[in-house]
Amino acid sequence: MANNELSKDLDPIESFTMADVVELKLREYIKRKSFKPGDSLPKELELAEALGVSRNVLREALSRLRMLGMVETRKRRGMVLARPDILGTMERVLDPLIIDKDTLQDIFELRLVLEMGLAELLFSRKTEQDIKDLEAIAKKENGADKTFRIKNEIAFHGKLYEITGNDTLKRFQIMLLPIFGYVVTLEDQPTRGKVTHQDLVEILKTGTKEDFRIGMFEHLKPHFDRLTKPSGV
Amino acid sequence: MANNELSKDLDPIESFTMADVVELKLREYIKRKSFKPGDSLPKELELAEALGVSRNVLREALSRLRMLGMVETRKRRGMVLARPDILGTMERVLDPLIIDKDTLQDIFELRLVLEMGLAELLFSRKTEQDIKDLEAIAKKENGADKTFRIKNEIAFHGKLYEITGNDTLKRFQIMLLPIFGYVVTLEDQPTRGKVTHQDLVEILKTGTKEDFRIGMFEHLKPHFDRLTKPSGV
DNA sequence: ACATTTGATATGTAGTACATAAGTACTAGT
DNA sequence: ACTAGTACTTATGTACTACATATCAAATGT
Structure with missing residues (x-):
């Protein structure tokens, strides 16, 4: 019309x-x-x-x-x-069911951008305890069922944000979770990158920032691949 | 007390x-x-x-x-x-003068994270026209006075967000501008990285995503250096 | 069949009245 | 003189009424 x-x-x-x-x-x-x-x-x-x-x-x-x-x-x-209350205010309007499709997509991308940009803060602020925590989370993943894997996925990435020591960022991420989850459910099949969480921890432990960024990209690659298909232009 | x-x-x-x-x-x-x-x-x-x-x-x-x-x-x-109206709502509460210092700092970092994470989207969506636009902006910079340089700085980075084609991201960035500006004014001296805007354009034109990320980091390095000093813990 | 008028109705604004919580002043008792 | 307790005052919270205004719908006229 x-x-x-x-x-x-x-x-x-x-x-x-x-x-x-x-x-x-x-x-x-x-x-x-x-x-x-x-x-x-x-x-x-x-x-x-x-x-x-x-x-x-x-x-x-x-x-x-x-x-x-x-x-x-x-x-x-x-x-x-x-x-x-900045975050609280944002939370009020971030309801995946009301937001239009394009904006949901935009926010999904926003999350990918954030994760790709975390490397600097992670490497300048990580502690040994953080690494241990991540390892513990990543290890639990082995042989777990699907619902647990999703929870673990959230825990792992959540921990990453936590390591940045940036509370606003962390809360921002938590706020975006439902949206991310919602968009992911729209996907056909479960997406798994070549780089696993355990790989990421290993890089964080012994590798460089650049390694980590590349690793994170590979980890998120299935999502990025979806983007490059001309979506809603 | x-x-x-x-x-x-x-x-x-x-x-x-x-x-x-x-x-x-x-x-x-x-x-x-x-x-x-x-x-x-x-x-x-x-x-x-x-x-x-x-x-x-x-x-x-x-x-x-x-x-x-x-x-x-x-x-x-x-x-x-x-x-x-998500962005409009956020705008209502993002007043640098009311937000507390820690949160301002957090948001400042958030912006740095975003810029570091832009590379993927930029390289998958840039057009020749975009490059030309960026070159034009970067070129104007030469021999300009201080206030103009600041405006140009904003224009350049704004254009980067625009290239992502992500409208929400772009508006988000515009929203964060005053905060970014406010935090920068608190710095002692003008911060300039080793990598200039013109360098960045060149990388975007002929380089790789990894090159760009490294270049962007160098460009933002003065800001990152400020962070590593233990701020307000 | 179309244009105009008239009426009905839901929101927008104003004003009054009173309940309630929380300072403030005052009183009483030691 | 000092503390405890009481009564008063006051600003916000809630309810209710009244009316203005815009707009849809129906009725009316040509």
Whole structure:
């Protein structure tokens, strides 16, 4: 249908509601005043009056900021600014069932890009204990059934992210897991690269960053191969 | 202060408001019914009654979902599900001035990881036109002043993301720009790697993926060097 | 059959009222 | 004078009502 395509190309006139405007105004206000986490905001009634809207509308906007973790409110104590919960916010919208196919594919690729880029951090931060942990995970894999292998796969790659010592990265990965899993289930057959987890650990232990990147590529190669087929252009 | 550390360790008792609960219930409801974008939801009054809350509270919850792009509402037409605006949502909380130092650092590293991992996609998707574009950007750099060089830096790396053909990745990068910029301004001196943009283009043109990864690492080396100093552990 | 008007209806906004939690001030008792 | 306990105050949380506005649907007229 031509109409369908049309409605995708030019997104509809989003009539801004007062809540939208107030949300924006509050953001600006916070920035302009360069408030920092812990600072307290005026009371609802004052804000509402200052903005010329009902307390109702103001509360809708505040409710949004509260959801993002930008403000916290306690009865009688008023409102205070807080640090937004970045990962938590992202989690709210990362539902594989709602995201469109192209974006899912994009995110799948994003994960591959991340794993290929981990090498630097891994080699500069790995410890002997980390290697041992990885070895233990990789070893368990032998002769395990399918469902266990999937769990192990997650554990192994999860551990890699953990080694980077980058907590945001790690949580980001956990967040992407369901999406990754969802895309993988769409594949026809289980994909296994030539390079196994045990190989990767060995490289991490005795090899170089370059070796690891090549190894990781081989490990992920089945996924990369799927990509090169012209997917959804 | 001991008190400060304490309040960081055990996060405060978040007293859930009705809006919080209703937001969650609506999410569950949408999932359970496996609604898809385009499907229409019951009217506010019906939902409010079914949930046993005032229309006010329900609207606060809906306002949140609207912000995330999960639902759209038109007067009289009722509410319809929509695809959440992932990047737009993330943008809302990625304000360098509010994010804490550790997370900023984490995100900075995330960007480095991404750039190191781009090679595969770049080499499988680059076109001759892309190379020409990159060359043009890299060439402009010669003999330019500082502010222009920064803009050019952004343009070059932005173009790299663009070549991947991954729109989500590209927008993600744009989103991270202010953060990257912010962290860089905290550095003492301008950082320049041994490998220039022109070198990178040349590798992309005639070299291999491995060459490119090594080149990119050298290009980003000043940043990586900063990391290896034990930062904020 | 088509254009116009009229009416119905769901969302958007405003305003009032009251419950509840949490400071604050005041009182009483040792 | 100091502590404990009480009463008061106040800002947020929730509910309800009322009305404006946009838009779909039906009725009406040509």
